[in-house]
Amino acid sequence: MSWQTFSIMRFEILLSLMILYQLVADLSEKENKRMVVNATIFIFGIITLIGFLPSEDSSLFGSMYITDGLRVLLKNILNVSTLIILLQSAVWLGKEENHSKTGPFYLLIFSTLIGMYFMISAGDFLMLYLGLELATLPLTILAAFDKKLRRSAEAGIKLMMSSAVSSAILLFGVSLMYGIYGTLHFAEMTLLQDSSALSILSLVFFISGLGFKLSLVPFHLWTADVYEGSPLPVTTYFSVVSKGAALFTLMLVLYRVFGDQPRVWSLTAYFLSITTMVVGNLFALRQQNLKRFLAFSSITQAGFMMLGFVNPDALGMNTIIYFMLIYSLSNLAVFGVLSIVINATGKETMDDFNGFYSTNPRLSLVLLLALFSLAGIPPVAGFFGKFFLFTAAAAKGMYILVFIAVLNATLSLYYYLLVVKAMFINKNESPIPYLPVSGYEKVALSLCFAGIVLIGFLSIIFDYVQAMVNLTSL
Amino acid sequence: MIMNPLLPLLFVPFLTIVGIALVKDISSVRWVSAVGMGTQLIFAFILLYLFYKERNAGNTDSMLFVSSTMWYESFNIHLKFGVDGISVAMILLTAIVTFAGIFASWQVEYLTKEFFISLIILAGGVFGFFISLDLFTMFLFYELAVIPMYLLIGIWGSGPKEYSAMKLTLMLMGGSALLLVGMLGIYFNSAPDGGQLTFDLTEIAKVHIPYAAQMFFFPFTFIGFGVLGALFPFHTWSPDGHASAPTAVSMLHAGVLMKLGGYGCFRVAMYLLPEAAHSLAWIFIILTGIGVVYGAFGAIWQKDLKYINAYSSVSHCGLVLFALLMMNETATTGAILQMISHGLMTALFFALIGMIYGRTHTRMINEMGGLMKVIPFLSVVYVIAGLASLGLPGLSGFVAEMTIFVGSFQHTDTFHRVATIVACSSIVITAVYILRVVGTLLLGPITNNHYLELKDAQWFEKISTVTLVTSIAIIGLTPFWISTLIHEPLAQMIQHLIP
Numbered sequence A: 001m002s003w004q005t006f007s008i009m010r011f012e013i014l015l016s017l018m019i020l021y022q023l024v025a026d027l028s029e030k031e032n033k034r035m036v037v038n039a040t041i042f043i044f045g046i047i048t049l050i051g052f053l054p055s056e057d058s059s060l061f062g063s064m065y066i067t068d069g070l071r072v073l074l075k076n077i078l079n080v081s082t083l084i085i086l087l088q089s090a091v092w093l094g095k096e097e098n099h100s101k102t103g104p105f106y107l108l109i110f111s112t113l114i115g116m117y118f119m120i121s122a123g124d125f126l127m128l129y130l131g132l133e134l135a136t137l138p139l140t141i142l143a144a145f146d147k148k149l150r151r152s153a154e155a156g157i158k159l160m161m162s163s164a165v166s167s168a169i170l171l172f173g174v175s176l177m178y179g180i181y182g183t184l185h186f187a188e189m190t191l192l193q194d195s196s197a198l199s200i201l202s203l204v205f206f207i208s209g210l211g212f213k214l215s216l217v218p219f220h221l222w223t224a225d226v227y228e229g230s231p232l233p234v235t236t237y238f239s240v241v242s243k244g245a246a247l248f249t250l251m252l253v254l255y256r257v258f259g260d261q262p263r264v265w266s267l268t269a270y271f272l273s274i275t276t277m278v279v280g281n282l283f284a285l286r287q288q289n290l291k292r293f294l295a296f297s298s299i300t301q302a303g304f305m306m307l308g309f310v311n312p313d314a315l316g317m318n319t320i321i322y323f324m325l326i327y328s329l330s331n332l333a334v335f336g337v338l339s340i341v342i343n344a345t346g347k348e349t350m351d352d353f354n355g356f357y358s359t360n361p362r363l364s365l366v367l368l369l370a371l372f373s374l375a376g377i378p379p380v381a382g383f384f385g386k387f388f389l390f391t392a393a394a395a396k397g398m399y400i401l402v403f404i405a406v407l408n409a410t411l412s413l414y415y416y417l418l419v420v421k422a423m424f425i426n427k428n429e430s431p432i433p434y435l436p437v438s439g440y441e442k443v444a445l446s447l448c449f450a451g452i453v454l455i456g457f458l459s460i461i462f463d464y465v466q467a468m469v470n471l472t473s474l
Numbered sequence B: 001m002i003m004n005p006l007l008p009l010l011f012v013p014f015l016t017i018v019g020i021a022l023v024k025d026i027s028s029v030r031w032v033s034a035v036g037m038g039t040q041l042i043f044a045f046i047l048l049y050l051f052y053k054e055r056n057a058g059n060t061d062s063m064l065f066v067s068s069t070m071w072y073e074s075f076n077i078h079l080k081f082g083v084d085g086i087s088v089a090m091i092l093l094t095a096i097v098t099f100a101g102i103f104a105s106w107q108v109e110y111l112t113k114e115f116f117i118s119l120i121i122l123a124g125g126v127f128g129f130f131i132s133l134d135l136f137t138m139f140l141f142y143e144l145a146v147i148p149m150y151l152l153i154g155i156w157g158s159g160p161k162e163y164s165a166m167k168l169t170l171m172l173m174g175g176s177a178l179l180l181v182g183m184l185g186i187y188f189n190s191a192p193d194g195g196q197l198t199f200d201l202t203e204i205a206k207v208h209i210p211y212a213a214q215m216f217f218f219p220f221t222f223i224g225f226g227v228l229g230a231l232f233p234f235h236t237w238s239p240d241g242h243a244s245a246p247t248a249v250s251m252l253h254a255g256v257l258m259k260l261g262g263y264g265c266f267r268v269a270m271y272l273l274p275e276a277a278h279s280l281a282w283i284f285i286i287l288t289g290i291g292v293v294y295g296a297f298g299a300i301w302q303k304d305l306k307y308i309n310a311y312s313s314v315s316h317c318g319l320v321l322f323a324l325l326m327m328n329e330t331a332t333t334g335a336i337l338q339m340i341s342h343g344l345m346t347a348l349f350f351a352l353i354g355m356i357y358g359r360t361h362t363r364m365i366n367e368m369g370g371l372m373k374v375i376p377f378l379s380v381v382y383v384i385a386g387l388a389s390l391g392l393p394g395l396s397g398f399v400a401e402m403t404i405f406v407g408s409f410q411h412t413d414t415f416h417r418v419a420t421i422v423a424c425s426s427i428v429i430t431a432v433y434i435l436r437v438v439g440t441l442l443l444g445p446i447t448n449n450h451y452l453e454l455k456d457a458q459w460f461e462k463i464s465t466v467t468l469v470t471s472i473a474i475i476g477l478t479p480f481w482i483s484t485l486i487h488e489p490l491a492q493m494i495q496h497l498i499p
Helices: A005-009 A010-025 A030-051 A069-094 A096-122 A125-143 A148-183 A188-193 A199-216 A223-229 A230-259 A261-285 A290-309 A316-344 A363-376 A382-393 A399-423 A437-454 A459-471 B007-022 B026-056 B087-103 B111-129 B135-146 B148-156 B161-188 B201-206 B211-228 B236-244 B247-272 B273-302 B303-327 B329-360 B376-389 B397-411 B414-442 B449-453 B459-477 B479-498
Strands: A058-060 A066-067 B064-072 B077-083
Touching: A005 A010, A005 A058, A005 A399, A005 B236, A010 A030, A010 A069, A010 A096, A030 A069, A030 A096, A030 B479, A058 B329, A066 A096, A066 A188, A069 A096, A069 A230, A069 A316, A069 A437, A069 A459, A096 A125, A096 A230, A125 A148, A125 B077, A148 A188, A148 A199, A148 A223, A148 A316, A148 B479, A199 A230, A199 A261, A223 A230, A223 A290, A223 B236, A230 A316, A230 A437, A230 B111, A261 A290, A290 A316, A290 A399, A316 A363, A316 A382, A316 A459, A316 B376, A363 A382, A363 A437, A382 B135, A382 B161, A399 B148, A399 B161, A437 B161, A437 B236, A459 B064, A459 B161, B007 B397, B026 B064, B026 B087, B026 B111, B026 B479, B064 B087, B064 B135, B077 B087, B077 B111, B077 B135, B077 B376, B087 B111, B087 B247, B087 B329, B087 B459, B111 B135, B111 B148, B135 B161, B135 B201, B135 B247, B135 B414, B148 B236, B148 B247, B161 B211, B161 B236, B201 B247, B211 B247, B211 B273, B236 B303, B247 B273, B247 B303, B247 B329, B247 B479, B273 B303, B273 B479, B303 B329, B303 B397, B303 B414, B329 B376, B329 B397, B329 B459, B329 B479, B376 B397, B376 B414, B376 B459, B397 B414, B397 B459
Parallel strands: none
Antiparallel strands: A058 A066, B064 B077
């Protein structure tokens, strides 16, 4: 393996080494688990940093594997999110009863991450499918990780079933494409234009397959139960990294492979966006359990993401990536605070947060800003993310869609404010006591906080995303 | 080169917030806020001085002190600030009301630090809004000013505060949903000849947006701002919100934030979409006409002092929009005067109501009586505020309403004449509810012996009320300096509006 190959595939190679390390480290004594956690976070931190080193555009294996500036950026976003999740999960893994889970947890997380890298870097549908399976199957084990809890087992089974079905649907779509184009290679497919009914059908199947992973309505039914049943770090992983990978893959395929015939998929995105936003919102309104609440909130956010797909130009792609970046950080901050609370007290309903501000003012402030960011309130980053998404949709004259979306944003503000109300306004005789925050959690929350506050003001980040999108074609 | 006088207006609130966050005890929090907003007031006057100086030096640019920095290049979003006479007047109003508001909330004990921080975020949003010349930053500051209201009402409010806070926030955010669509519509039509799209207000004003687009987006924009300006029938957040809000928040909200609505309707909706404004004005004239009379009648039926004032705000703010829609120079001058006058007056009312409530622990007028004998200072100020509200010559209300109705009557067609006469009737109704309150509340026998022990205004309450009363009297006695201040931009904008 030459140095050049390493630099092209550095994400995958480094992560494979990491997986090897996990296999070895799992042999260590129980007492040394703490050290494994520290070492893993440290090494993954370095891997994340290496990801930011400059790279060149290239492809391998007969261009089944592609890398370029844009894909590196997408992987970096996933890496940063995963790093934050690792930081947040350290306390959970440090618990006595979870010692035996440390090795498998890391092993599975990194396996899925490798799968997601391959999804993003795929140069044809075979590679994409391979990555997708690698990314999905370990997740079902992760969902069932609290094996003594019934709901966790239920989450695992549910996820397993729905992933299998969605894979089947996606594969069916891909096989139709093969029938039409005679190839599964992205580069060759872009050259062949086809807008027959069959190709539309194949795209619909493909979008539906990934729609399961993105939890778009009507493919969302697994989401709430799985989010609720899984251990919190896994839920976080679902709602941020797994969703991000699915979104990026869908985006790359639609914009890059089928970019010349956007008429088909932008209309699909139009309707998926509306149903997802509306249904997600309506279900989120009445949730008491915060994990379910966040499940529906993340469905709604997926609806907003689909808004970007209405614009098949580069602008749509920019805004989708930018929104996903901001959504990741905001959601990670929310989950970060939630995980501190759940780890210490096991409480996860909204009423438990009554009077939270009186005992934990700093955590409340982080949660407040993160929720505002999800709701799209200035001056935090979410406002910019949403505004640009709306701009992208409006650029195609979809004002009615934008209006529906903004109304939904207002509606979502209602339930985000319910959490704010619980923390700041509601009185409580015995609020959650003051919670000490560990060093790792502090780092994780500070990263998210800095991102939420600063990203909107630093236009350079959006410009960077734009530059990456404009640089690369396929 | 001298520093741009607009920048302190943004930095002072920011530094004040940082200062409040750093200090520990309650009294330092109060003093830091007071000093911060006092500085802000001084900077507002410096701005006024420099503005006059520039104008007298012969600078005839429509916007002064313009500074523009590229922010988001791909959307052509600038951080562009600049002021004309109208914005200067609004900034002065905001600075005065905020300053008075800080002193009116001197006695907030619960989570004092957070209270003042939220209050100053609100004020900072308003300042930012009035100096913005870019639709995007304008919108950003608009939402920034609205969102602290939720916490301010929800935490420190009274009565059904959670309901009111949620209702207010959601209705205003719903308004901003309409506004956002309108803004994006304006943005994407800002270069019909294929040039670069822009959010820049002054640039868009030079462009002719296609008539069809104007007709489509004008209602979005106008109603979007109108919700904040208590446009009938989107005013329902206002009475509940004001009644539940703590004193300073009611002051700032009715005094300043509702003016954002009127200002936005004029500067964005009507100024940028003039033809649609002409075609659709009649609908909104009817709505605002109803609002003016309905608000006044609403106030008559209320027993709670804050509700009375809230409905009267609906009526007065309706009058602002009504006058703006008349689209001639006299009426719009009146509208701007009314914004300022109502801002000061209603802030004074809410401050007084807060002070009276702090003493008597009730806001129901029929439970109180004879307050003139026990708290003469506050009572006299209340009477002054009341007289200003019903338009007594010599106080600010008269100047404003007189100008509005003279201006409206300049239209010679039946529709405008009838609308004007209907709106005029609100003056009489206003007199009814103001005098009724003054009669029962202040005059007559003392209904409750407990009231005999009440103490009159304390020093901080005097600072708050005297600041406002002085401002009202100054505008009432010498309205000309404000008229000259706003005359030039208005003349230019009206020119633009008349096809």
